[in-house]
Amino acid sequence: KNEVEQSPQNLTAQEGEFITINCSYSVGISALHWLQQHPGGGIVSLFMLSSGKKKHGRLIATINIQEKHSSLHITASHPRDSAVYICAVNNNNDMRFGAGTRLTVKP
Amino acid sequence: DSGVTQTPKHLITATGQRVTLRCSPRSGDLSVYWYQQSLDQGLQFLIQYYNGEERAKGNILERFSAQQFPDLHSELNLSSLELGDSALYFCASSVNWETQYFGPGTRLLVL
Numbered sequence: 001k002n003e004v005e006q007s008p009q010n011l012t013a014q015e016g017e018f019i020t021i022n023c024s025y026s027v028g029i030s031a032l033h034w035l036q037q038h039p040g041g042g043i044v045s046l047f048m049l050s051s052g053k054k055k056h057g058r059l060i061a062t063i064n065i066q067e068k069h070s071s072l073h074i075t076a077s078h079p080r081d082s083a084v085y086i087c088a089v090n091n092n093n094d095m096r097f098g099a100g101t102r103l104t105v106k107p
Numbered sequence: 108d109s110g111v112t113q114t115p116k117h118l119i120t121a122t123g124q125r126v127t128l129r130c131s132p133r134s135g136d137l138s139v140y141w142y143q144q145s146l147d148q149g150l151q152f153l154i155q156y157y158n159g160e161e162r163a164k165g166n167i168l169e170r171f172s173a174q175q176f177p178d179l180h181s182e183l184n185l186s187s188l189e190l191g192d193s194a195l196y197f198c199a200s201s202v203n204w205e206t207q208y209f210g211p212g213t214r215l216l217v218l
Binding site: 035097 | 150162211212
C-alpha cells in the first residue's frame with residue numbers, strides 16, 4: 001500500500017462544477033503539499049499545509065491531522081484548471097508523493 | 108516563471124554514459140531539491156541540499172550524486188546510465204522545506 005493515496009485517479013467535470021480531490025496518508029508528517037502539474041510538465045506548488053485550511057482564489061485546501069486526510073477543492077472550475085494534481089507529504093526530511101489526480105474540465 | 112532554471116531542457120544519451128544536470132535556484136533560496144518523475148514510479152524525491160551541505164536523502168541511486176556550489180547552484184550527476192533512468196528530472200528551491208518552487212525540468216532519454 002502506498003504511503004500517500006489519492007482519489008480519484010481521473011476526474012472529468014463540466015465548467016463551473018465544484019471539484020474535490022482527496023489525499024490520505026499513513027505516515028507522520030510535518031507538512032502536506034498540493035502541487036499542480038500542467039500538460040506541458042511544469043509543476044507549481046499550490047499549498048503547503050500543516051493544519052486547518054488555506055484558500056487562494058478559487059482553490060481551497062484542508063487538512064485533518066487526526067484522520068490523516070487532506071482535500072483540495074476547486075470552486076467554479078474552468079478548463080484552464082485541467083492538470084494533474086499531486087499530493088505530497090514531508091516525513092522526516094523526506095518527501096512522498098501520491099500518484100496524482102488527472103482533472104479534465106470541459107467547457 | 109518560478110525563478111528556478113534548469114539546463115539542459117532535453118538530453119538524449121546512450122546506456123553507460125554519464126550526464127550532468129544543472130539547476131539555479133531562486134534568488135535567496137538556500138535549499139535545492141532534486142526529483143525524478145518516471146512513468147512507472149511517479150515523482151520521487153532524490154536529495155536535498157541546504158547552503159552547500161547535503162540535508163536529506165531520498166531514493167537516490169548510488170550511481171547518482173549531487174552537489175551544491177558556493178553560489179548555490181546545484182548539479183545532479185547521473186552515471187552508468189540505464190534505460191530505466193529515462194525520466195523528467197526536476198529541481199526545486201525553497202527557504203527550507205517551505206513552499207517549493209519548481210524548475211521546468213530536464214527530460215532525459217537514455218537509448
